[in-house]
Amino acid sequence: MPSCRACGAVVGDVVLDLGEQPPCDLFPPAADPGPDPVFPLRMWLCGRCSLAQLVEDPGTAEEPAGVEPRALTEQAADAVRVLTEAGLVRPGATVAEYGSPHGGSWLPLLRAAGMREAAPGERADLVVDCFGLMHEPVQDKAMAERAERLAPGGALVAQFHSLASILAQGQWNALRHGHFAYYSLPAMTALARTAGLAPDRSWSFPLYGGTVLLELRPGARPDPETQRRERAELAAGVTDAATVAGLGRAAADGAARLRRELAERVRGGKRVLGYGAASRTIALLNRAGIDHELLPAIVDISTGKHGRRMPGCRIPITGPATLRGDLPDVVVLFVPDLLSEVRESFPELKAQDTEWLLA
Numbered sequence: 242m243p244s245c246r247a248c249g250a251v252v253g254d255v256v257l258d259l260g261e262q263p264p265c266d267l268f269p270p271a272a273d274p275g276p277d278p279v280f281p282l283r284m285w286l287c288g289r290c291s292l293a294q295l296v297e298d299p300g301t302a303e304e305p306a307g308v309e310p311r312a313l314t315e316q317a318a319d320a321v322r323v324l325t326e327a328g329l330v331r332p333g334a335t336v337a338e339y340g341s342p343h344g345g346s347w348l349p350l351l352r353a354a355g356m357r358e359a360a361p362g363e364r365a366d367l368v369v370d371c372f373g374l375m376h377e378p379v380q381d382k383a384m385a386e387r388a389e390r391l392a393p394g395g396a397l398v399a400q401f402h403s404l405a406s407i408l409a410q411g412q413w414n415a416l417r418h419g420h421f422a423y424y425s426l427p428a429m430t431a432l433a434r435t436a437g438l439a440p441d442r443s444w445s446f447p448l449y450g451g452t453v454l455l456e457l458r459p460g461a462r463p464d465p466e467t468q469r470r471e472r473a474e475l476a477a478g479v480t481d482a483a484t485v486a487g488l489g490r491a492a493a494d495g496a497a498r499l500r501r502e503l504a505e506r507v508r509g510g511k512r513v514l515g516y517g518a519a520s521r522t523i524a525l526l527n528r529a530g531i532d533h534e535l536l537p538a539i540v541d542i543s544t545g546k547h548g549r550r551m552p553g554c555r556i557p558i559t560g561p562a563t564l565r566g567d568l569p570d571v572v573v574l575f576v577p578d579l580l581s582e583v584r585e586s587f588p589e590l591k592a593q594d595t596e597w598l599l600a
């Protein structure tokens with residue numbers, strides 16, 4: 242039985258079960274026939290603090306920071322601008338960052354704004370957590386560590402992909418090994434409280450379909466906007482297991498739809514390619530049972546993946562030259578955030594009137 246990574250409760254519900262999945266950072270050489278190791282991939286909603294969380298984790302290494310998507314770079318700039326307007330980013334103040342193993346550090350921007358990086362262990366006026374906390378298996382310990390870094394009067398700002406938007410858009414493939422928590426405002430509030438912090442202001446951004454930046458301080462009270470956001474999330478059912486379990490239905494529907502759409506095009510003689518060998522792509526392909534007969538290759542700009550294949554199936558990963566050489570009729574885009582970026586990078590596809598399928 243799972244016990245909560247934040248509050249230790251053992252009461253809760255499995256709300257999403259993606260079956261046995263390969264570790265999402267394992268890209269075997271293309272010639273390796275497999276089979277690849279697989280592990281259960283399940284999301285559980287705590288019945289006490291409502292934190293949505295990963296149940297089993299294979300403990301494999303995190304995907305190294307590859308090429309940073311432009312969406313992430315733009316988000317960093319937006320967030321730092323908002324925090325500057327809010328008076329949290331200011332020249333001469335100190336900052337400590339808890340970043341993501343996937344990259345996307347805000348430190349260059351914060352330094353450019355005149356902030357000084359706190360020395361290891363030194364307390365900071367601003368503690369920034371940018372998708373770092375979700376990578377921590379023991380949530381209350383990780384929150385306590387961040388709270389302890391705060392200088393008197395300091396604030397922790399945590400940026401997270403909102404469970405409310407995961408629900409609203411049926412983004413079941415946000416669930417992956419190595420990502421231990423999927424936060425709603427109520428769950429983040431409960432987690433912050435375990436470390437003596439409380440919500441203050443909050444902002445939202447379009448990244449990943451809905452990303453929240455939340456200010457946490459000792460003794461704070463949620464401002465009207467944060468209260469409104471929390472009410473909206475509660476109304477949307479972020480703490481209700483039956484509602485969150487809608488992700489499981491979305492997973493079944495999404496996988497079946499992609500399989501059907503691919504099969505239709507392949508039957509119609511279309512040449513199909515995938516784009517974006519991301520970790521979320523793996524769960525979708527394995528859930529849908531899609532292999533190289535339906536999708537002959539996936540293009541990715543990260544050179545470290547070229548000559549390798551997707552885990553759990555035999556689809557090879559190739560470089561962008563594949564997209565320029567033999568122009569496909571259909572491109573399945575596994576990272577919809579990249580649509581405008583990819584379209585701009587491949588004007589040839591526009592000329593050819595290529596169809597984009599957003600997975």
Ligand SMILES: [Zn+2]
Nearest residue numbers: 245248287290
């Ligand atoms: Zn809990």
